[in-house]
Amino acid sequence: MKFIKVMFIFIFLLITIAGCAEQKLLEQVGLTTLLGYDLGENEKLSTTAVIRQVNPEFQSNVEIVSAENETARGSRAEINRKTSKKIMSGQMRVVLFGEELAEDGIAHHIDTLSKNSDTSGSIIVAVVEGETKSLLEYQFQEIDDIGTHIYKLLEQNIKNEQMISSSLHEVAHDYYSLGRDIAIPIIKRDKEHVEISGVALFDKGKMVGKLSTEESFYVKLSRDLYDSAMFEITIPKEALPESQTKNSPEKIPVVIDTINTKKQVKLINPQTPEFDMHITVNGRMLEIGANMDLDNPKNVKKLEEEIGKSIAKNLERVLVYCQDVNSDAFGLGEYYRSSVRHSNLTHEKWHELYSTAKVNIKVDFTILRSGIFE
Amino acid sequence: MFKKRFNRSSKREKPSIDANENKKSESNQKENVFPSSSKDYLQTIKDHTNNPSDLVVKTISPNITVTYMNSLVDDRTLKEQLIPELIRHKFETPESLKSSLFIPEVDVDDQINHSVLSMYNGTVLIHLDGFSQVVLAKITTTVSRALAAPENESQVIGAQVGFNESLSSNESLIRRYIKNPELCNERFNVGKQTNTTVAFFYIKGIASEQMVNTLRQRISDLKIDSLLDSAVLAEYIDDNSLSPFPQMLLTERPDRFCDGLLNGKLGVIVDGSSMAILCPHAFIEFFQSREDQNLRWPIASFLRLLRFSAVFLSIYLTPLYVAALTFHYEIIPQSLLVPLSESRALVPFPPIIEALLLELIIELLREAGARLPTKVGQTIGIVGGIVIGTAAVQAGITSNILIIIVALSALASFTTPSYMMGNVIRVVRFPLILLAGFWGFYGIMLGFCFILIHLIRQSSLGSPYTAPFYPPRFMDWRDSIIRLPLPFTYKRQKSVRPQNEEKYQPEPINPEKS
Incomplete structure (x- = not known):
């Protein structure tokens, strides 16, 4: 009898809560691959998202949407209003900060990103010389998918130890631990290319200095x-x-x-x-x-x-x-x-x-x- | 649970039946004995057999009457040996007749029921006038196909002979492998209607006595109507008939059967069935093939690992696809993201429907292939594979990546050397796909835990089903998912509880000698 009872409860639960999990069908979500934060007007936050769209008609393309709002979540909702698919950040690989915003402080963003269970700890964080929006919205002739391109650029250089590793996990660790400050790569647009131009030095959450790529070797030598x-x-x-x-x-x-x-x-x-x-x-x-x-x-x-x-x-x-x-x-x-x-x-x-x-x-x-x- | 109940009830019933039988046998003692006069004897035989058309009654000399079933007796032996001998000599008593007959199985009996029953096994009853005993001379003819290569368990290197449907030829195959007086062979008659002969094999001194007693008890306790195949018997006598997992191996390979016996297992062969039962059998052993012993050990180990990983692949690949596409797009590698979402973009169904549909198609193809004659079956395979596969993708019903996954997991399930187990693996996938479609990885983990707990709870003839992993028997790992060289595996598996654990005394391995 116990067996029947257990089976009954099991099947009952199976049927009643079958649809309770929130579905995120791959073809129905817009996958953000890269997120750029800038300082907007009136203390607002300007967010630029690189979203990968997969449509049966025109294979796959990249959409760049930007929005301004007080909070990151707010701008996400705003971006959602501009796209046909639900925006999800599970496939996000890179977060970029504009130089101005970095000097203003990125502590809040590191905190938010670390708290979000959707984003992985292996996201690469970097600073952009100038504005992220202009970098992302520039129509590069040879770069198809700017999000993946920047990710691969940074990842490849970090893997080859040409650049300080700046995964969200490590950055958050540096930020929260006492006696170690954040150092993350800086990228910029150089005509038709994106290049790593140096290392940004932080004091707690604020960017305070820059080093050239050559000098970054010594930082890494003494750090890692x-x-x-x-x-x-x-x-x-x-x-x-x-x-x-x-x-x-x-x-x-x-x-x-x-x-x-x-x-x-x-x-x-x-x-x-x-x-x-x-x-x-x-x-x-x-x-x-x-x-x-x-x-x-x-x-x-x-x-x-x-x-x-x-x-x-x-x-x-x-x-x-x-x-x-x-x-x-x-x-x-x-x-x-x-x-x-x-x-x-x-x-x-x-x-x-x-x-x-x-x-x-x-x-x-x-x-x-x-x-x-x- | 059910098993326990079944056991309890059978225990309750057993004594009463025994008591009844005892009473009956006492009162019928006299009626059960043959009458001494030929005339009465004939009448008795006719009464007990309902006088079928193939019953032959012959009076050879005034005092000798021979009765037998025409369809069951070897005609040649009868005409050239038995009858001439009966005519040539004069016999005083059934005992002297018995000793002078040149036939291997001769017996003297006075019980009517037993003698009549033995007539249905191909015995000739010889009655001497004036005696209440008959001589039973067994000259059975066997109608059976010739020995052929085993079709369900083929192997590349090794013996190419399989059991057939005749018990005696199966017995001879086993005796040819194991020439040992310790090889015991017990007989049972199972089935009220069919009276099927069941032979029970084990090697004395190796097989655990407790297990022998248990199995003997289980077979002799069976009160069933009919028994046509050993698979049915296996389901009657195994530990948990509710489980989808078989707890006894059904094999048609005499070498595999004998290998099991030599390792302390017990074997059962049912007359009329080409599959022999081998037990106790652990879960892991269903994925081992006899061929592993014939190959070099690194290759055999690789093949075993391949087969075992194929099981996991077969069970989890499709559910993983469903879960990843429905809930966990995060874990899809970036390089796979584009091809995966592009192939999915045209499909109108959610992944769970898509996967179930394709899995069902594959199962349909397999079932159709199994039911159809061999020649047509091959055609169905081609038709199904090419036409349905490509057409389904072009029509946009499934994504081509899923086709690869489903085909791969179907392929992986066919690598299991035991067909029974392969079936289970294919079926277990369906609830997992459902769970994956409902709750993603949580669902898969739930299903995995469910299966794992179920497996751990099972036993095969009282020995743990998941041995040697749980309970851990590290010595037995040497011959589990890998196979170490033969000098390392000189011990029998502990879970079988053999009386003699060592197969032989190993010589110390001396690398300098070689």
């Missing part, structure tokens, strides 16, 4: 670890033995493929505060602008030293700039917080300390391979 990135560096001619640098320019360019990096940060003086940052880089040399005899271990040693020095010098320069704009993209605060007990660190307190922080940077560079000659 590398496995496979390639970078270019110059070393002064004088530093190398004269016999090796005939017919070479004043500054010799060297291209290095990083194989792995190790980073050690130690707080040695909590008062100032003073840090010791020791970075070990193992790399493979791809190109060098001088006819050096790399079979000679002495030359190699010298070259390694010089590259290490050069990296350290550049790193220091970037660090000073970051301290200037008061953005702790290096995450030094985390080391401080984990080394000093009962520090009762707050964001303000740390940033006061940070601006006066001293970092002794030491870079050990090792060339593992320098190419094969036949």
Whole structure:
């Protein structure tokens, strides 16, 4: 009898609540692939959405709709009024912020996006030089689907470690954690292309500074670890033995493929505060602008030293700039917080300390391979 | 649940029936014995058999009467051996007749019922005037097709012989594989009307005695009307007849059957059925083929993994499609989004209707193919595959991605070596599609849990159905979804509870020697 009762209840529930789940049929939803936020007029938020439309008549096309409203949800409703399909954000891959809005503060948006269960944590966040609306609405000749294009552009560069990873998850982590600030890529339109032009530095939720793409390498070097990135560096001619640098320019360019990096940060003086940052880089040399005899271990040693020095010098320069704009993209605060007990660190307190922080940077560079000659 | 009730009621009824029978047999003791005079004997036989047209009564010499069923007796043996011998010699007693007959199965009996019944198994009754006993000489003729390759369980490498419908030839096949006096063979008569012979095989010293007793009890307790096929018997004697999952293997391969016996399993063969029952059989073993033993172990392991993943593929692929397209567009990979939505754009139905429609078409094709004669069946396959498949897409009734998915899951379900299990896998998909269409992944998970709990609750002849995974028997994993080399699998499966766990004493593996 129990069996029959259970089966009866089961079938009863099956029939009665069969239609209760909200259906989102694939062909009936408009899939937002990219969302751009700008600062609109009168403190309003201007939203531009790239929506993928699939119609049987004209295969698939991309619709760009924008709306202005006080809130993100409000503009979504407004966009919904302009499209034939229900707008859904489950397939969203990229969120862009206009420069002006970024300087005004993106904290609210990061909070909203993280709270929305529809959006995944792997969304890539980036800043646009100028306005997102003008970037998205520009009719690129060779780009069909601007949403997917920007996503692939950013994803590819992040995967190859050419750019700091800026998934929503990581950005939210940086935002909420004490002693680490957000650093996300900046993109811009360059004639008929979209390109990554640098890195935006944030102080809490506000954009405070910019670094070039070359400099972004050093931010990433001190922030994360590398496995496979390639970078270019110059070393002064004088530093190398004269016999090796005939017919070479004043500054010799060297291209290095990083194989792995190790980073050690130690707080040695909590008062100032003073840090010791020791970075070990193992790399493979791809190109060098001088006819050096790399079979000679002495030359190699010298070259390694010089590259290490050069990296350290550049790193220091970037660090000073970051301290200037008061953005702790290096995450030094985390080391401080984990080394000093009962520090009762707050964001303000740390940033006061940070601006006066001293970092002794030491870079050990090792060339593992320098190419094969036949 | 139902099973328990069934058991309880049968227990209640059993003693009363036994008591009745006892009383009857006591009172009828005298009537059951043959009369000694030839004339009365003939009358008795005629009374007990309703005098059918194929009953032959012959008086060979004044005191010897022979009765038999014409259709069941081997004519040649009768004419060339039995009757000349009866004419040549003079017999004093049935005992001396028995000892001088040169026929393998000869017996002396005085019970009418038993003797008459044995006549229907091809026995010749020889009555000597003046004795109340008859000599039973069994010279059965078997009407059966020749041994042929097993059609439902074909394999590439290995023996190409299958059981046929004759019990004696099946028995001989088994005896040829296992030449061992420990191979026990018990007989039962099942079915009030059909009196079907059921043979029960096991190897003494390997098979668990408790299981042998259980199965023997289950078969001998059966009070059924008729038994025409072993599949029916399997349903009568298995642990839970309500479950869609078969708990006993039906095989037509003698090598698979013998492999089971050698591993401590019990086998049952029903006269007139070309399928033998093998039990206890765990769920995982339905996806193993005898061929796995014949192949090298890495290849066999790969094939087993392939088959097992095919089960999941077959069950979950279509529901996943339905759930993803109805509720969870988020999980569709970006590269698949465009082709998927483009192919869906023309379809007028929601995914659940679309999927059910196509699954039904595939099932119809399969069923039509199975019912039609072989030659026509192939044509139906082509017609169904090409015409319905392409036409359905062009007409915009289904999306072509779904066609791929449905065809793939149908294909995957056919890789199961047991046809019975393959059927279950195909049918289980339908409720899951419904659940996926109603509640998406939640529905699929609900269905999955339901199936999993159901499987864990099942048992096969008392041994756990989901062994060796639940309860975990790590030693048995060596021969489950993978097959390790033979030296590693020298132990019998624990879930069968064999009396002798080791097949043989393994030699220590010495890599230097080889």
